Amino acid sequence: MQLRRVKIVGTGKYLPVRKVTDEELDARLQVPAGWVGKATGVGVRHYAEGKETSSYMGARAAEAALADAGLQFTDVDCLVCTSGTKEQPLPSTAAFIQQAMGEQDSGIPAFDMDATCLSFLNGLDVISYMVDAGRYHRVLLVASEIASPGLNWADKESAALFGDGAAAVIIERAADNESSRIVHASMKTYSRGARYSEIAGGGTRLHAAHYDASAPEPYLFHMDGQAIFRMASRLLPGFMDDLLAASATRMEDFKLVIPHQGSAMAMRLLRKKLGIPAERFMDITRNHGNTIAASIPMGLHEAIRQQRIQRGDRVLMVGTAAGLSLGGLIFDY
Numbered sequence: 001m002q003l004r005r006v007k008i009v010g011t012g013k014y015l016p017v018r019k020v021t022d023e024e025l026d027a028r029l030q031v032p033a034g035w036v037g038k039a040t041g042v043g044v045r046h047y048a049e050g051k052e053t054s055s056y057m058g059a060r061a062a063e064a065a066l067a068d069a070g071l072q073f074t075d076v077d078c079l080v081c082t083s084g085t086k087e088q089p090l091p092s093t094a095a096f097i098q099q100a101m102g103e104q105d106s107g108i109p110a111f112d113m114d115a116t117c118l119s120f121l122n123g124l125d126v127i128s129y130m131v132d133a134g135r136y137h138r139v140l141l142v143a144s145e146i147a148s149p150g151l152n153w154a155d156k157e158s159a160a161l162f163g164d165g166a167a168a169v170i171i172e173r174a175a176d177n178e179s180s181r182i183v184h185a186s187m188k189t190y191s192r193g194a195r196y197s198e199i200a201g202g203g204t205r206l207h208a209a210h211y212d213a214s215a216p217e218p219y220l221f222h223m224d225g226q227a228i229f230r231m232a233s234r235l236l237p238g239f240m241d242d243l244l245a246a247s248a249t250r251m252e253d254f255k256l257v258i259p260h261q262g263s264a265m266a267m268r269l270l271r272k273k274l275g276i277p278a279e280r281f282m283d284i285t286r287n288h289g290n291t292i293a294a295s296i297p298m299g300l301h302e303a304i305r306q307q308r309i310q311r312g313d314r315v316l317m318v319g320t321a322a323g324l325s326l327g328g329l330i331f332d333y
Helices: 022-029 035-040 054-069 093-100 119-133 156-161 191-196 225-247 264-274 292-305
Strands: 006-014 018-021 044-047 078-081 110-112 138-145 165-173 181-189 256-259 314-321 325-332
Touching: 006 054, 006 119, 006 181, 006 292, 018 022, 022 035, 022 156, 035 156, 054 093, 054 138, 054 165, 078 093, 078 119, 093 110, 093 138, 119 138, 119 165, 119 181, 119 292, 119 314, 119 325, 138 292, 165 292, 181 225, 191 225, 225 264, 225 314, 225 325, 256 264, 256 292, 264 314, 292 314
Parallel strands: 078 110, 078 138, 256 314
Antiparallel strands: 006 165, 018 044, 138 165, 181 325, 314 325
């Protein structure tokens, strides 16, 4: 086990104003009525527009989390952006979130941590050690994702799957007499699958200076869903066996499983492979879509808001990410 006395004290969420229905995407993609719903299992997702930048959305989610915890920004001593998309290559999105909160002169450290769809899970894992050790007293973790501008509309299934949005979580050290803690976490990367989910352009290998509007594909999202499914299906059972064994936990010990909302296919895979009944599985896909790294903290926020978990309940966060990576984190809420 890797016990850390860390407590979640506040959560918040922001969804863009514009709602995009399956029916709207059926028309845009020129597919038969009902195709998008069947292919994605979404229903409604949100697209950011106008002022709704990653930093704007992240700031609103962060403010909601602070309000939920009854705190001010000055009560936090670190801000970490845990997102798979960036507002711009430099500087960090976290710096812009701090600015969008009107705290540009605060001096509170702000930086990014990126593990694509597992960014929040990885950020919570890493930063929790610093909180438990006393390096930081209270940390604001923000996942803010805008997928919509980079969608490849020629790839119908992936284009219909994603949504935009942000979520934030505040953690602090739990008192010795409290049950809240992180029990164990694991992340494994199998880079044989690195090309299965990617945006190839925009970095130093294919710099944006060489962007060609007549051939934008390298700068758009690409996903080989079938290849990811096959690889994840093969690796997930062993990964989960190791995670549970290391934490001396059984699947039936979890009050709730909060997965990365990757796709309808991914959700079915998780439930089938792990044998999770519907009442212990947090599925928010139908009114969010795949919001990349924001999906797990959004699921956590909704689980708390809907009272599906109470203090002391054991919870599993789990998912896959580009890389190809698998990740899981067990905590007592």
